[in-house]
Amino acid sequence: MNKPSTRRKPEHSTVHCRDLCGGSTTGLWYRKQWNPARGDEIVDLSLHPRNRVFRGTNTRSLQEDLIGEKLLDSGVRGKRMLFRFSGDNWLGIHLGMTGKIRVESANFSPGKHDHLTLYQRKRALVFTDSRQFGRLRFHQGLDEPDWWKSDIPEIISPEFDRKFVGQFLDRHRKAPIKAVLLMQPGFSGIGNWMADEILWRAKILPSKRTGKLTGREHAAIFRATKFVVRKSLQTLGKNFSDPPRTWLIHQKWKRDGICPRHRTPLRHATIGGRITAWCPRCQK
Numbered sequence: 001m002n003k004p005s006t007r008r009k010p011e012h013s014t015v016h017c018r019d020l021c022g023g024s025t026t027g028l029w030y031r032k033q034w035n036p037a038r039g040d041e042i043v044d045l046s047l048h049p050r051n052r053v054f055r056g057t058n059t060r061s062l063q064e065d066l067i068g069e070k071l072l073d074s075g076v077r078g079k080r081m082l083f084r085f086s087g088d089n090w091l092g093i094h095l096g097m098t099g100k101i102r103v104e105s106a107n108f109s110p111g112k113h114d115h116l117t118l119y120q121r122k123r124a125l126v127f128t129d130s131r132q133f134g135r136l137r138f139h140q141g142l143d144e145p146d147w148w149k150s151d152i153p154e155i156i157s158p159e160f161d162r163k164f165v166g167q168f169l170d171r172h173r174k175a176p177i178k179a180v181l182l183m184q185p186g187f188s189g190i191g192n193w194m195a196d197e198i199l200w201r202a203k204i205l206p207s208k209r210t211g212k213l214t215g216r217e218h219a220a221i222f223r224a225t226k227f228v229v230r231k232s233l234q235t236l237g238k239n240f241s242d243p244p245r246t247w248l249i250h251q252k253w254k255r256d257g258i259c260p261r262h263r264t265p266l267r268h269a270t271i272g273g274r275i276t277a278w279c280p281r282c283q284k
């Protein structure tokens, strides 16, 4: 059964929306693509469980518990969408940079980048993400999931911009910058090693008081944060390989760790409650 009528929309229509509407309305446009599916039951499901779009998600539960449930309704916030199913099941989709959702025919067979396909009797609901910066989350409960309620922007999202970072840094002027980078309401998902990597790239001393940072340093932190997170998603997600050899992380835990730039021995101290490594030559 070849069904040309159910082929996906031409690519240019999505590009058009993204370019003209910007990030904040992309989700609005995409969410509607699944509207025809409301009220219908999920009869089968296909996913790529080891894919990083499922990071932190119980894919087994998603696979077992969503089948037999009906799609009820959905909500959207920026590039995030939440789909509510019967039986207190919730599916969150963050489109990230390249995520898309669409509808295909019921006999659709998923391609390499179609990470989740929900089959109904009349159609298939597909989530595609060629670069896997998006995220799929599954939640069970009477109430909306906590991750939906919070307005904390993901670092790879357009909502995490210069203005947001500047305002967050200004609210924590007294704390050392290392401690501020570990604050999840501002730097969502940044852990200890990433914070050190960011400061090393931005050439800022981890113990420096946030209020003393210059505008240039704000900009450097913003750029380094985006870079480290984006690069980590690429390298850590792909075959679970390490970040590039030139990164600080490879030296951080060594007793005789050196700066990858000019081989100066690293220093270590506890800052913001966490072991911190830095290069005394590049970070001031």
Ligand SMILES: [Zn+2]
Pocket (backbone or CB within 6 Å): 259, 260, 261, 262, 263, 264, 279, 280, 281, 282, 283
């Ligand atoms: Zn150095």
